[in-house]
Amino acid sequence: MNKRQTEHKRCISIVPIFNHLTEEEMNGIVKETTSLTYARGETLFHPGDVSSRLYIVHKGRVKIYRLSENGKEQLVRVLEPGDFTGELTLFNETTVDTYAEALEKTQLCVMEGVDFQQFLLTYPAIAIKVLNEISRRLQQSEEQSAQIALEKVETRLALYLARIAEEQKSTTITLPMSQKDIASYLGTTPETINRKLNELVDKGMIQVGKSRKIVITD
């Protein structure tokens, strides 16, 4: 196995949906993937692309977002190492309808949709893992939708901070993105996020430190 393949394998092996495979099976996938590297700010794909590729993040982070006709941005999701994305409607030739942009220097493994589909047919257990992951995302997306529709910005922000605290298993958290991106994710504006953060400080619920550090006191 050459150096490039070793690199791919390292990528595949960290992906939750693949990580229970045997050595041999994993090598099978490795053959089908190629590796790509993007610099911060570079675009992986954008609406109109007809790619049906599966992207798996190896190192770095990728943000997935949409634009409205008047140019406003909605951040859909941020991919961390081990996460994947791509048009998973593997049968129908669908057009991409989101933007994907590297938030920092990012390395990905890429697989053609048709290969991935073949792979799922060979390993149904993986298909079910993928199904689980997509279902989880669907549930999250529907919850997000409901929150934007029903909750005030302050509530959404508080819920968001609580989730980050849970993810980071600490009441001292580092925001994983800029206030601008948080605003875009929560369906509001950077100014409002900033003001609401201040309100939470005034209410004694949080303290804000340098470089996106926040201590949750309530």
Place this chain on the structure above:
Amino acid sequence: MNKRQTEHKRCISIVPIFNHLTEEEMNGIVKETTSLTYARGETLFHPGDVSSRLYIVHKGRVKIYRLSENGKEQLVRVLEPGDFTGELTLFNETTVDTYAEALEKTQLCVMEGVDFQQFLLTYPAIAIKVLNEISRRLQQSEEQSAQIALEKVETRLALYLARIAEEQKSTTITLPMSQKDIASYLGTTPETINRKLNELVDKGMIQVGKSRKIVITD
């Protein structure tokens, strides 16, 4: 095959994800399903239930919705005959977090999650079909989320009417639900929907008739 089984089979055979199965395969599923009937307004399940069942609509319609803490409702989706729902995170024991309520007299086929999972392992092609369907839903949900976050109510309503027109393949449409439910679906209030409909009439873009009929002139 007895009468009840025939009934089930009729149910299974209309579901897009199952309808390419052979006679024999279909009979295999039929054995695993039971039939349920609900009256208009009855609840199929609600948050807190730990059921992992798969529900397939045979006749009638079911609305899936969420409630915020302050009691406001967000309509997530309406299931028509052939549609399915259920916690598809088949592995992890997840708790239901939505309400499901029959919009009219509704007949469903029900399968236990564990049976369904076994089924997907046996027929990987069906797993991929389900994956396709869930991916499509995810895409729709993310689009919905972005629209609520970024677009004005008038735009959302116009897009909604356009989609209904496309679904019904006509510029004379019958709204599939009450203004109250449309409001809930679009993340606004019945009063606002009513006013925006009137504005569209004033602008000469639509005409409204009796019993939820609308003619789209623009």
Place this chain on the structure above:
DNA sequence: GCAAAAACTTGATGTAGGTCAATTTTTTAA
């Protein structure tokens, strides 16, 4: 390390649409 870019901050002002309330119309179910 430094210049440029991006992110953050704060104030002033405007408005889309939410809320409340009361009436009329339509639908439902017995």
Place this chain on the structure above:
DNA sequence: TTAAAAAATTGACCTACATCAAGTTTTTGC
């Protein structure tokens, strides 16, 4: 068929948040 319930309609008022603008601070990339 009809009474009761639900849905639609309309008006008056209010507020959460967007928008615009103008600094200030932090981060980035060379």
